[in-house]
Amino acid sequence: MNFDKTLRSKLNRIPSRGFYDRETINQIIDEALYCHVSFAQNNQPYIIPTIHARMNDSIVFHGAKASRMLKHIAAGNEVCVGITIMDGLVLARSLFHHSMNYRSVVIFGTGELITENEEKLNALKAITDHILPGRWEDARQPNEEELDATAVVSVKIEEASAKIRTGPPIDENSDYDLQVWAGIIPLSYKFGLPEDDPELSPEVKMPDYIRNLLK
């Protein structure tokens, strides 16, 4: 299924890089570890980085009850969510044609507070599973007090578009003879070697779902 190309979501610049199908958009949302939420109060823009998870056609966020962003979303205001995965530097022979390879999504929607405890737990599990599958079952799950202190909101993905650039640089025909190195320098987030908490009991071993991240 495709999202509509709206005035808000349609790519005007280089439309060939625009994608509106849910599969492409969902794949980027699901791969990115975090996102940035943009919102406006009296036309004053704000931006907050946060972790997220997609649950079907919505995206969920969590945080402290006092969070300005979560209160704003809970009140039903418009938000715009930006998710960007950088895949590489694109070095052309001319500086003008330098670029980045990336996959980004912009989502427009309005949200609501999740109030029911079971739904809250489902969303928190989705956020945990998004970052580190296996962790939810292993660590101590939230008790009632912790759940009360946590606000969870869900934003329906009403409009969305993805913008993707892949492949080598495209130079002016007249520049291909220049003696300048051209190509791609790949870029990606990598996990490093896990570091034990200094307070960790020596008998607790690192679980496989963490070890697997490093493969």
Add this chain to the structure above:
Amino acid sequence: MNFDKTLRSKLNRIPSRGFYDRETINQIIDEALYCHVSFAQNNQPYIIPTIHARMNDSIVFHGAKASRMLKHIAAGNEVCVGITIMDGLVLARSLFHHSMNYRSVVIFGTGELITENEEKLNALKAITDHILPGRWEDARQPNEEELDATAVVSVKIEEASAKIRTGPPIDENSDYDLQVWAGIIPLSYKFGLPEDDPELSPEVKMPDYIRNLLK
């Protein structure tokens, strides 16, 4: 020098993670490869990822003349810039105390269009140097036509704050006996092996400033 803690920039949640000194803020701006720009039109929020460079107390962006974001900034409207560097997953014994290690900056300011060619070139060089020092001198620099097609804006950093979390997880005292692995999984952007443009002449070798990225 410190930025003022204003209603817009002051951290309300976990104030101990807030920093307002220019040195801390500038270091994060300079290390991050890209940022997200948030702006509002009729209270509708938008977000756009872009590369940037800091020039003294300003941050510069570039793009096509037709860019909605650049036109909005050039018109002197408020923008909010978010810059986030993820440093790791923080795994506590309880899910409630899970966190991320990160260094993020939020900048508030208004911008202006850079119209003078020499100033434009300086800003474009700053953006190139920010991503890949050495490239500006090596590749073909913009000609007049290319410079005309490029919009460059400068946003004065009027207010800014950084938010930083470092170190191991902090658990409830009563949870330290749980048999759950706790610690940090470091996370960072890494460059991969550069890939030659398929059209690259065999006599052009990879320059040292690219080779050095991989060290």
